Amino acid sequence: MTNRPSSYDDFPLPVDPSLAGGSAAGGLPPQPPEPPAPTRPRKKRRRVIRWVVLGVVVALIASGGYVFYNYQRFVGGVTRVDAIEESTTEDFDGTAQNILLVGDDHRPDGATDADLAKLGTEADGGGVNTDSLMVLHLPADGSSATIVSIPRDSYVDVPGYGKNKINSAFSLGGGNDDPVGGARLLIQTVQNLTGLTIDHYVRVSLLGFYNIADALGPIDVCLINPVNDPYSTLNLPAGVSTLNAQQALAFVRQRHGLTNGDLDRTVRQQYFLTVEARKMLSAGTLLNPFKLGNVLDAVSSSIETDSSLNFIDLATQMRGLSADNITSATIPILGTPTIRVNGSDLSIVEVDTASMPAFIDGLVGGPTAYESAVASAPGEVTVTVLNGGAADGAAAAATETLVSLGFVGGTPGSTTPTATTTVQYPAGQEAQAKAVAGVLAGAAVVESADVAGVTVVLGGDGIAPAAVVEAPVAEVPVEEEAGTTYAAGACIN
Template identity: 75%
Template sequence: MTNPPNSYDAFPVPEDPHLRGERLPEVPTGGKTRGGRGPRRPRTRARRIIRWLVVVLVVALVATGGYAFYNYQRFVSGVSTVDAIDPNSGDDFDGTDQNILLVGDDHRPDGATAAQLAQLGTEADGGGTSTDSMMLLHIPADGSTATLISFPRDSWVDVPGHGKNKLNAAFALGGGNDDPAGGARLLISVIQNMTGLTIDHYVRVSLLGFYNIVDALGPIDVCLNQAVKDPYSTVDLPAGVSTLNAQQALAFVRQRHGLPGGDLDRQVRQQYFLSVEARKILSAGTLLNPFKLGAVLDAVSSSIETDSGLNFIDLATQMKGLNADNITTATIPILGTPTIYVNGRELSIVEVDTAAMPAFIDSMLGTPSAYEAAVPAAVGDVTVTVLNGGAANGSAAAATATFTSLGYLTGTPDSTSARAATTIEYPAGLEAAAKTVAVNLPGAAVVESADVAGVTVVLGGDGQMPAAAPTEAPVAPAPPVEEAPAGTSYAAGACIN
């Protein structure tokens, strides 16, 4: 029986004489030799194998690099950009901490049909450009962890140029319907004023974009403590683990009716879902499947709008050590959800605990690196002002007298809004002075703030007061024992309400 023409046996490889210890036959060369080293010898099978291994390796490397480059070019070409960030503010990915504002708005695609809206599960509510999901993603310089801070949409806040309003109205008040850049800039301004943080980058995604991303990623498993059913979001799920398609996932993160905490519980839903989604994106099943990865990248790129300065390669490089278990989530501190009256009409709001915000941000994001690196200044070069934010009457004056006796320059004592814990606040550039004051207030939170002009001690309800210190030059206090941030990390398989 003969082998077919396309069989490897149709092209036999001569047996290598080296393997039998035989002398290699000479090959006629017309009497010429190669540099006096004798006649040319036939290539061996081993050499051919090595050559092909090298070729295959090079081709694989080039193909992989080319595929990655192709995917990146395809990805960035689909992303929309907007001038949301002032070029003179924010930081590039140059080894510094990064703050990225993630915004999900409720607008429907132009010209959407009834069938498309039904697919999104949005028939029962009208929609609009209100930014109902707002999260700040903090990535430290080493990129090993990430922190997601949620901002309730009904937070009652100061909106520059528009007085008090709900946070989710800021984008529209900034002209977001017709001017996405103006809307983004006003929203960013409000968030920065609330937190004292600088927003470095901005990412916005719509309802349809969220749907497309989840659809490309594939089914997502979630776990509920109780069964839920809500006609507004169209969610209808039993208790326990459910596998969600894109429509169900959208309903899952949109539900707020029927939840004990309303919109606050929806914040938890969104934090939880992003953790689950991040785990799936970072899994081998997505990253090592070129077809699925390509579909996910296409869905993401066509669904998001970012500031023009966001460099995805730099972002990916800084986050290369991140995994889904290192993402911590939390919601800003609030005082309650009262009903107020505006122009004679009832309005349900979320009252933000602005006094607790500096300590909350410090606990979540850690002490700024500039403060860590600072060397305490001499006491006589430091001016400190004391404000009473909840201590006993006369405490600000008493603390000021103590600081004066220690050799500090002091400002006029005064009162301020109430807060639970004593804090030391300072503007950027006065890290050394703040570190000196911290020697006399061990344990107090030290927070960088744009709301103070100098080092300011705010006495809280904990009753902490400045203590006398040795007369010699102050030394840096021992670094505190690191504690886990006051947030939540969702383990695989975790269940929520």
């Protein structure tokens, strides 16, 4: 560091040539110097100001250069694939965004035996089944986030391949041999299942997860019950434990010994992401240049994204996000049955597709046209009732009740089983739907392109139209917010 003079008197002052000993040619004889004018305090103040301004400029340049350097280093390490169809790609321009987060067991190029030993795996090529699937929803203002998990065994329609577990879609589309085809088929499958448009795509391997966890440092988790699982090698007591990277990986991989198996593992992953986000957004990471650089290096070298994902725009949209504003939820399911496929038993997760629209609307916000609509008079509404899980004859009985309340009844029928009673309506019939919802307290209300008019789907929740009402109410009862927010220090199974 350069030493500064101890006082500004150590700086030489300008000297008038006429006072510098003897006379200048043709000048006057030397004269005694006059007392200096009282201007030095002003010069001292100007010098102090110049030092302060210089320091601020240097600090700004240094910090700006550091940020620029880190960003360039980060972007340079990310692998890009053309995963998103250009026609569906949107910029982070103040609109809501959906990012598909994918985790699988593929072995990244260059992974060493030492790397694989950290994971408890071998150099066997790994697998490309996407055992971790989440959609990260960011609203337009970026002040909150919702993580929607899709269990890996969800039995769904994979375009071109019929019914399959959703974790096979990436492999069916090409997998490691064709990561673009694999990503696109997986994205199409998720979009068809959830009704959400996927705007961006992020994929990470097991080794990538380990490296990110290692860079972030020890993570505290809290368990309600102790675990000792030889399959994942996780052995933890009840209460708070501090995990290293290897334990963190085992924590999110464990499913044996958990009450709900893979469904509980999904909860583990949601919980862990919230804990990681809280640590990533903490001052201990953001204000530590060395640690932040290590974390950025670990993330960039571990992820694969679509070609159009702009990290600066993403960071700008998420600037107001905190870990306390992250909500987690799992898609609605009907159960985990074992079915017979090609002569063999197959354990699956049966998705409640009928409840999916209401579930998604509950997470990302309902249609504004419905919220502002004024309920129609019952006589102006034709409503069809379908049985999706209620007792036999329930659709006909509900139709009779609705007719007695003044509605025009359609032909009752049956449909795909569902756990949740819903009022479905096509765009433009918000007022009619609101009238029907007024006599079905607790039913979900969703816009659907699959119905031509207002349709009530009776689920297994027992909700049915009230037999005696004074008049249809104008507003749907407020439902509890879907999803779970994990507060700091929360404990899970």
